[in-house]
Amino acid sequence: MGLTLAEKIIKEHIVDGDMVKGTDIGLRIDQTLTQDATGTMAYLEFEAMGVPRVKTERSVAYIDHNTLQTGFENADDHRFIQSVCKKHGIYFSKPGNGICHQVHLERFGKPGKTLIGSDSHTPTGGGIGMLAMGAGGLDVAVAMGGGAYYITMPKMVRVNLTGKLNPWVAAKDIILEVLRIMSVKGGVGKIVEYGGEGVKTLSVPERATITNMGAELGATTSIFPSDELTLEFLTAQGRAEDWIELKPDADAVYDEVIEIDLSTLKPMAACPHSPDNIKTIESLAGQKVDQVCIGSCTNSSYRDLMTVAHILKGKTIAENVSLAIAPGSKQVFNMLALNGALGDLIAAGARILESACGPCIGMGQSPNSKGISLRTFNRNFLGRSGTKDGQVYLVSPETAAASALTGVFTDPTTLGKGYEVEMPEKFLINDNMVIAPASVEEMDNIEVLRGPNIKPFPETSPLEDTINATCALKVEDNITTDHIMPAGAKILPLRSNIPAISQHCFTVCDPDFPARAKSLGSSVIVGGANYGQGSSREHAALAPLYLGVKAVLVKSFARIHRANLINAGILPLEFVNEADYDKISLGDELVLPDIKKIVESGKDVLIINKTTGEDILAKCELTDRTKAIIIAGGLLNYTKENS
Numbered sequence: 169m170g171l172t173l174a175e176k177i178i179k180e181h182i183v184d185g186d187m188v189k190g191t192d193i194g195l196r197i198d199q200t201l202t203q204d205a206t207g208t209m210a211y212l213e214f215e216a217m218g219v220p221r222v223k224t225e226r227s228v229a230y231i232d233h234n235t236l237q238t239g240f241e242n243a244d245d246h247r248f249i250q251s252v253c254k255k256h257g258i259y260f261s262k263p264g265n266g267i268c269h270q271v272h273l274e275r276f277g278k279p280g281k282t283l284i285g286s287d288s289h290t291p292t293g294g295g296i297g298m299l300a301m302g303a304g305g306l307d308v309a310v311a312m313g314g315g316a317y318y319i320t321m322p323k324m325v326r327v328n329l330t331g332k333l334n335p336w337v338a339a340k341d342i343i344l345e346v347l348r349i350m351s352v353k354g355g356v357g358k359i360v361e362y363g364g365e366g367v368k369t370l371s372v373p374e375r376a377t378i379t380n381m382g383a384e385l386g387a388t389t390s391i392f393p394s395d396e397l398t399l400e401f402l403t404a405q406g407r408a409e410d411w412i413e414l415k416p417d418a419d420a421v422y423d424e425v426i427e428i429d430l431s432t433l434k435p436m437a438a439c440p441h442s443p444d445n446i447k448t449i450e451s452l453a454g455q456k457v458d459q460v461c462i463g464s465c466t467n468s469s470y471r472d473l474m475t476v477a478h479i480l481k482g483k484t485i486a487e488n489v490s491l492a493i494a495p496g497s498k499q500v501f502n503m504l505a506l507n508g509a510l511g512d513l514i515a516a517g518a519r520i521l522e523s524a525c526g527p528c529i530g531m532g533q534s535p536n537s538k539g540i541s542l543r544t545f546n547r548n549f550l551g552r553s554g555t556k557d558g559q560v561y562l563v564s565p566e567t568a569a570a571s572a573l574t575g576v577f578t579d580p581t582t583l584g585k586g587y588e589v590e591m592p593e594k595f596l597i598n599d600n601m602v603i604a605p606a607s608v609e610e611m612d613n614i615e616v617l618r619g620p621n622i623k624p625f626p627e628t629s630p631l632e633d634t635i636n637a638t639c640a641l642k643v644e645d646n647i648t649t650d651h652i653m654p655a656g657a658k659i660l661p662l663r664s665n666i667p668a669i670s671q672h673c674f675t676v677c678d679p680d681f682p683a684r685a686k687s688l689g690s691s692v693i694v695g696g697a698n699y700g701q702g703s704s705r706e707h708a709a710l711a712p713l714y715l716g717v718k719a720v721l722v723k724s725f726a727r728i729h730r731a732n733l734i735n736a737g738i739l740p741l742e743f744v745n746e747a748d749y750d751k752i753s754l755g756d757e758l759v760l761p762d763i764k765k766i767v768e769s770g771k772d773v774l775i776i777n778k779t780t781g782e783d784i785l786a787k788c789e790l791t792d793r794t795k796a797i798i799i800a801g802g803l804l805n806y807t808k809e810n811s
């Protein structure tokens with residue numbers, strides 16, 4: 169039986185388990201990346217493991233999230249990361265060099281390699297045929313130390329692309345269509361592979377837009393074949409030698425096939441507050457727009473910004489619109505500056521931001537109250553923009569630019585004759601913002617610089633024999649990591665300080681949760697389906713851990729968050745019978761008798777609700793390895809015990 173593209177890469181990298189769907193497999197990881205908001209914790213964890221130098225082929229630390237420096241905290245974190253990198257063999261991409269996923273695609277990614285990153289949009293690398301996955305910081309730390317990365321062997325979905333996009337319809341509209349079809353939970357436990365004739369009509373940056381936002385499907389990752397266009401892209405990046413051809417076998421077997429005829433797609437938007445709430449721009453046309461933001465790891469490539477510059481050239485943005493643009497990388501920014509396109513953007517009235525995540529993670533540019541904001545980003549979760557009642561719509565750069573000019577939702581297909589950006593034969597290559605690590609001889613002399621905001625990783629203790637805990641919070645379906653551990657300019661500087669950041673845990677849902685959980689000492693969170701979707705931030709597990717949360721009991725989990733809970737030593741439980749969700753209320757006292765023995769045995773977990781007298785059964789599906797991690801009190805304890 170033939171193999172899919174992803175299966176071929178898995179086969180080359182599998183070091184534990186067998187390629188049997190639904191079972192756990194360990195993969196050798198060739199490359200890692202971190203960003204600063206998750207990186208400080210990941211490097212503290214790496215230090216705690218005591219490995220002197222990374223064992224990967226290439227590890228890169230990017231500074232792109234916390235670039236607003238309103239106090240010493242972010243700058244201290246950057247300095248810490250830079251010094252850790254120098255000491256332990258990691259390349260360091262300075263603030264200003266760009267968004268991790270964009271820069272990694274340009275400068276480091278290689279077809280056929282495995283990459284894990286402490287950021288959920290790491291699958292951007294799937295655009296050049298990498299098996300690239302988002303992971304918790306601790307998983308990245310373990311991979312840097314040479315350990316395997318464990319996933320559940322996913323099912324394979326093929327998205328078959330036929331035809332060609334009409335002028336002004338964009339790659340973003342393709343992924344919005346996939347989200348419309350599959351929903352934000354449709355990708356859980358699956359790898360989405362793109363194939364078909366339509367693939368060769370899409371450039372690498374367009375493919376990367378699609379794999380990037382595959383994160384919003386909940387998928388393990390998404391991937392495109394590596395073909396002549398991949399070779400052209402790598403050649404233009406001066407890296408032709410990194411290319412290999414990669415395609416699925418002709419008789420590869422897929423669990424699911426989705427057909428998309430590109431010529432039938434229209435410009436679309438993901439409407440508030442979910443990336444799968446899709447409508448056509450046509451149906452929204454004429455509604456007023458307050459803000460337009462262009463950038464993020466989804467849509468900030470040279471191709472995207474040249475298209476925007478073309479649309480805005482010689483025109484002025486509407487009176488009622490504030491337009492912010494953040495180029496994805498220094499390479500993109502510099503090329504726009506040199507070819508004059510930056511001048512066109514500035515002249516039209518754009519507010520140019522540095523090459524970083526910026527507004528995407530609430531670092532500035534929060535919209536006005538109830539403001540309608542059109543963004544080329546990938547997430548529009550409630551409150552993420554920094555304005556609680558802000559209405560964020562996710563659109564293509566084409567739609568964003570057309571609407572910035574008119575001040576209302578505007579279908580870009582009304583712009584007339586299409587425009588195709590000519591991809592450069594050579595991108596501007598200047599890696600002077602990437603700092604190489606010290607040599608093996610010099611590394612011992614490097615001092616790691618820590619500021620007062622950097623607090624150690626919270627202590628965890630082995631699993632108790634019986635858990636007595638109170639339900640400290642009950643939440644609904646589709647809770648995102650932005651609910652659990654909000655980001656934004658005020659909270660992000662606390663990413664290396666778990667005691668301080670914990671005070672913001674779940675405050676979007678219930679401002680009293682942190683104080684309540686802390687005073688209870690031992691608690692359980694109850695939730696609905698797809699709990700923990702969104703970011704890879706392990707803070708969404710570490711903050712509850714610090715507040716005394718022992719177990720999270722839900723209808724179903726998102727992949728990365730579930731792994732982060734296990735890594736933190738928090739029990740991930742799922743209702744055997746979803747209707748039992750109604751049998752627990754806030755404040756109920758719960759007992760999980762003999763929990764350690766039950767986890768060891770793999771049986772269903774009995775939860776006694778002492779307040780109502782009812783019994784509830786929960787699944788705790790763990791492999792031998794994850795059982796051992798939970799019993800040890802988390803991955804760090806487990807790794808120390810087993811090294």
Ligand code: MIC
Nearest residue numbers: 205206287288289703704705
């Ligand atoms: C995001 O887009 O939510 C982030 C910020 O990039 C996160 C990482 C983080 O929370 O630091 C992600 O996607 O993993």
Ligand code: SF4
Nearest residue numbers: 289464465525528529
């Ligand atoms: Fe940065 Fe936004 Fe991409 Fe996350 S989704 S990595 S915050 S640009």
